[in-house]
Amino acid sequence: MRRVLTVQLARFGDLAQSKRLLLSQIRDAGNEVHLCVDRSLVHLAQRLYPSAVVHGLPAHRGDGGPGEVFAACRSCFAALRELDFAEVYFLNFSPLSFACAALFNPEQCRGYARSHGQDMRSTLFSLAFNLMRDRRFAPVNLADLWAFLHKDPVAPEKVNPIARPAATGRIGIIVAGRHARRSLPPRALAACVQSVFRAGGGPRLLCLGAKEDQPAARRLKRELPPRIAERLEDLTGKTSLADLPDILRGLDMLLTPDTGAMHLAAHLGIPVQAFFLSSAWCFETGPYGMGHRIWQAVRPCSPCLESAPCPHDTACGAPFSHPSFTAHLAGKFSAEWPADLMGCVSALDDFGATCTVVDGDNPYAEAARELRAGLAACRGLPGADVGGMTARNAAFLFREKDWMLPGNWNYA
Amino acid sequence: MPEPTPEKQGMPRVLLVLPMYGGSLPVGRFAAEGLRENGCLVEIFNAPAFHPVFCALKELKVGPERLDALQNSFLQHVSQCVTAKAEAFAPDLVLSLAQAPLSIAALKRLRRAGLRTAMWFVEDFRIFTYWRAFAPYYDLFAVIQKEPFIDELDALGVHDALYLPLAALPSLHRPLTLDEREKQEFGSQLSFVGAGYPNRRKAFAGLRNLGLKIWGTEWDDDPEIAPMLQKKGERITSEDCVRIFNAAAVNINLHSSVRADPPVAPGDFVNPRTFEIAACGAFQLTDRRGLLPELYGPDEAATFSDLDELREKILYYSAHPEERAAVAARARRRTLAEHTYAARMKRLLDFAAERLPGFMRREDIVWPQNMPAELGDAVAALIRELGLSANASFSDVIAAVRGKSGVLSDAEAALLFLDEWKKLYT
Numbered sequence: 001m002r003r004v005l006t007v008q009l010a011r012f013g014d015l016a017q018s019k020r021l022l023l024s025q026i027r028d029a030g031n032e033v034h035l036c037v038d039r040s041l042v043h044l045a046q047r048l049y050p051s052a053v054v055h056g057l058p059a060h061r062g063d064g065g066p067g068e069v070f071a072a073c074r075s076c077f078a079a080l081r082e083l084d085f086a087e088v089y090f091l092n093f094s095p096l097s098f099a100c101a102a103l104f105n106p107e108q109c110r111g112y113a114r115s116h117g118q119d120m121r122s123t124l125f126s127l128a129f130n131l132m133r134d135r136r137f138a139p140v141n142l143a144d145l146w147a148f149l150h151k152d153p154v155a156p157e158k159v160n161p162i163a164r165p166a167a168t169g170r171i172g173i174i175v176a177g178r179h180a181r182r183s184l185p186p187r188a189l190a191a192c193v194q195s196v197f198r199a200g201g202g203p204r205l206l207c208l209g210a211k212e213d214q215p216a217a218r219r220l221k222r223e224l225p226p227r228i229a230e231r232l233e234d235l236t237g238k239t240s241l242a243d244l245p246d247i248l249r250g251l252d253m254l255l256t257p258d259t260g261a262m263h264l265a266a267h268l269g270i271p272v273q274a275f276f277l278s279s280a281w282c283f284e285t286g287p288y289g290m291g292h293r294i295w296q297a298v299r300p301c302s303p304c305l306e307s308a309p310c311p312h313d314t315a316c317g318a319p320f321s322h323p324s325f326t327a328h329l330a331g332k333f334s335a336e337w338p339a340d341l342m343g344c345v346s347a348l349d350d351f352g353a354t355c356t357v358v359d360g361d362n363p364y365a366e367a368a369r370e371l372r373a374g375l376a377a378c379r380g381l382p383g384a385d386v387g388g389m390t391a392r393n394a395a396f397l398f399r400e401k402d403w404m405l406p407g408n409w410n411y412a
Numbered sequence: 413m414p415e416p417t418p419e420k421q422g423m424p425r426v427l428l429v430l431p432m433y434g435g436s437l438p439v440g441r442f443a444a445e446g447l448r449e450n451g452c453l454v455e456i457f458n459a460p461a462f463h464p465v466f467c468a469l470k471e472l473k474v475g476p477e478r479l480d481a482l483q484n485s486f487l488q489h490v491s492q493c494v495t496a497k498a499e500a501f502a503p504d505l506v507l508s509l510a511q512a513p514l515s516i517a518a519l520k521r522l523r524r525a526g527l528r529t530a531m532w533f534v535e536d537f538r539i540f541t542y543w544r545a546f547a548p549y550y551d552l553f554a555v556i557q558k559e560p561f562i563d564e565l566d567a568l569g570v571h572d573a574l575y576l577p578l579a580a581l582p583s584l585h586r587p588l589t590l591d592e593r594e595k596q597e598f599g600s601q602l603s604f605v606g607a608g609y610p611n612r613r614k615a616f617a618g619l620r621n622l623g624l625k626i627w628g629t630e631w632d633d634d635p636e637i638a639p640m641l642q643k644k645g646e647r648i649t650s651e652d653c654v655r656i657f658n659a660a661a662v663n664i665n666l667h668s669s670v671r672a673d674p675p676v677a678p679g680d681f682v683n684p685r686t687f688e689i690a691a692c693g694a695f696q697l698t699d700r701r702g703l704l705p706e707l708y709g710p711d712e713a714a715t716f717s718d719l720d721e722l723r724e725k726i727l728y729y730s731a732h733p734e735e736r737a738a739v740a741a742r743a744r745r746r747t748l749a750e751h752t753y754a755a756r757m758k759r760l761l762d763f764a765a766e767r768l769p770g771f772m773r774r775e776d777i778v779w780p781q782n783m784p785a786e787l788g789d790a791v792a793a794l795i796r797e798l799g800l801s802a803n804a805s806f807s808d809v810i811a812a813v814r815g816k817s818g819v820l821s822d823a824e825a826a827l828l829f830l831d832e833w834k835k836l837y838t
Contacts, residue, residue: 057829058833059833061836061837066830066833066834066838067784068784069829069830069833070826070827070829070830071784073825073826073829073830074790074822074823074826077822077825077826077829078822081822094832095832095835095836096829096832096833096836098828098832099825099828099829099831099832100825100829102819102820102824102825102828103819103820103822103825104819105819116817116818117814117815117816117817
């Protein structure tokens, strides 16, 4: 038996996005797959990956104080060390992740490692950071990037089921993501909800979210016409993360910004209508699998930097309330299309997940396609094309040091 | 678990920047030990690791101007490595040894970052004159000479200058019992260890008939010295120096001069060899230096002021082993009492505390609250294992753990995790 561990200390959306990597590990004969997550996500991780052994670390803000965090952490580390892993996959570029990596020899580690007291990133992740120099051309979905740490990742179509409505007459609405700027303004969301409501023949609407989303849910309800508002059930703050899979499983569709719930819905095969704006970029973190729609704001400043203040009053939210868009959402023909919006369908190719633009124009499509081919070529990945490594790719994918100096650390 | 008390200030944290090569390199390494003996958390910038690149530049066979430019940009790059390390380690003091690769731009950057710097300039200020350009950019400037150097520094605006003579490291420079093979290899009636400066060549040429053996570099082209030269003029390690000092009846200690005449030149500062031989409990004949009397009394040091006196005293002390032993014993006692690197570094730290406002006033000494007792024990064990002082603060322990190479223990990794967790959430 060969034990492998994946350390995924980010949010539950990231946990769902780790699926292609974890399925690849699970598929390999003789592997015993372990997963280390924040302790609040242990139960969810067990539900998502029932064949994996899940370990919990206090990686997120919680109730415990520093002493309790130390104790829990040390106990978890002692258990992990005992297990003598053949490979340990670190997925997060975070100081907490590097602290965990200090437990293992760099030869065991994939993704990130600590070598001679120095935090290191692998060749693949260095390349990913190079790509982030201009996110407009993003050629790879994060779920695929993580999967490429594995030598032979499972085929993209094996990851999530093709999305199909549950035929329950229920539509879920995630009113807000963790980052307010990445969520639709209440009025725009209300316009979208009305359109979908009409197109769906008056379904039940379930407003989903945490307690802190309740004000946003109330605002949404106020923005809706009474006959629609009365069909809306506000469940924000009334359900837990553990309830979410069952709730999502019973939906015909989920309206959402780029959230963990979106990835969970994709995992379950529930169709998603996702609104991507601000720093969210569907070519990086769009829903994985077939059968989803993504509406991506595209302005000259898209995708922006999450941590920087917006000098444009979040103008990228405006096209989502444009009449031609809401008409489109309602299933009506409209000759117009908002200039700052792309309508995409989720798609898969040999390489992984992508978004195909079917409404509006993607000004970066050609460059992204070329980079995708280049990335596949240089990593020997599925979909590799010997002509992929163009001069432009060579300059963009790599920094000079990557060509000329020995790699810091070459594991994946 | 260590309980923070008002007097506990955390461990002084020092980034010691070694030079790439040369005589101040071992002094830097010994100073690091001295700092550790003072309870400091020491991180070393290992500049010698960069030396091969510098050597490679010299083999480029490009024009001298291009080579100058390349060497300068190389120095800037290494300086940036120092500043990066300093910013990561957050020391209370960045201590450079003479010729440490720290450009003025880097010193300015460290100052802007609020990091305190000190130079231990263990060179002759009359020969290594670059101090005039660099001294104003250091917060403290420690030197091995007194006037007029201190006055000249003052005139430059460098008011925080400190006379800090060289020293010995008793854990290395100590009496040894050598086996027969070592006695064969390192033993002599009369020895000298050091580089072949012009004054030494001239002085030692006439001592062959007294059985002088010479160890060290830069002698090899001198036919008069060649018969006395040991190990083909190879570089001698610090450990072998100690064996040679221990195995000689009489150790000559002649300070270097770039001029051949006079062979025994007047000078002020006292070289490291003086302290090292003394700490070994070995006997030395040293040339009379201006600053020697305040370091060793007349019964603790046998001296000479010209070649005639040197020859005369070699003969005298060779014939009087009891007197040699008595002088050497007194010199060793004085050295251990006053002239150790630990004592020098204590003086430097005291001086820093006196002259640098806010030195060592840390805000990070507080330990996490609610640490369960059993884990407090684990942390205390870690402090012992890492060799940290009882004054260690939480951030000192973290810095020591970060400084470790290799796989960390569960407790060490958990502490790193906790530190990052604290930064994120508290």
